[in-house]
Amino acid sequence: MSRRARAAIAAAGILVAGLLVHGLVGGFVGGFAGDALYAALIYTLIVVLAPRSRIVVVAIVATVFCAAIELLQLTPLPAALSRSVPGASLVVGSTFQWIDLVAYAVGIAIVAAVDAWVSGAAAGSSRGGSTTPSAGEPEPHPPAGTPSR
Numbered sequence: 001m002s003r004r005a006r007a008a009i010a011a012a013g014i015l016v017a018g019l020l021v022h023g024l025v026g027g028f029v030g031g032f033a034g035d036a037l038y039a040a041l042i043y044t045l046i047v048v049l050a051p052r053s054r055i056v057v058v059a060i061v062a063t064v065f066c067a068a069i070e071l072l073q074l075t076p077l078p079a080a081l082s083r084s085v086p087g088a089s090l091v092v093g094s095t096f097q098w099i100d101l102v103a104y105a106v107g108i109a110i111v112a113a114v115d116a117w118v119s120g121a122a123a124g125s126s127r128g129g130s131t132t133p134s135a136g137e138p139e140p141h142p143p144a145g146t147p148s149r
Contacts, residue, residue, distance in 0.1 A: 006118060007047035010111070014041045022090065035100045036107030039066045043111045055119070059112045066104040070096060 018037035021030055043062040046053070053061075072078055073096040082089035093100070 001122070002051065003115075003119060003122075004048055004051035006122075007044045007051065007115075010114075011041055011044040011048060014044060014111075032099065032103045032106075035103035036110070039063075039104035039107035040111040042066055043108050043115075047115065055112050055116050058115075059108050062108050063104060066108070067101060069093065070100050070104070 014037055018034055018041060021034045021037060024030075025033060039062060042065055043058055046058045046061055046065075050058070069078075069092060073093050078088075078092040079094045081092055082094045
């Protein structure tokens with residue numbers, strides 16, 4: 001299965017999990033988990049759009065995007081959008097909280113680690129060894145008495 005397909009499936013699962021957390025889990029834990037899932041969703045959507053991007057690049061872009069949304073909450077724009085557009089608060093939030101930046105970092109770190117693990121396993125190199133059949137065999141030597149050039 002391609003990285004794009006895996007990311008699309010993960011994005012759908014993360015979206016469902018995020019909506020469930022938003023609806024069922026309250027307080028600090030629910031908010032933190034929801035924000036971490038939001039950041040993980042952004043990561044997976046970037047992979048869907050650019051599946052050949054390196055994991056570190058996707059993680060940086062996702063982190064910058066999430067941080068920009070959070071910093072935008074220091075302005076009145078997200079609060080106004082949340083009041084006038086149904087569901088906008090799920091995307092842009094309404095109030096800046098520094099702990100959200102930590103949640104984004106945690107969510108992105110977890111999903112990037114899973115991406116690295118799955119990508120390595122899918123490539124057949126999860127143990128760090130070579131995947132060629134002759135890997136580890138010594139170089140052939142010419143027969144004794146044969147001059148080498």
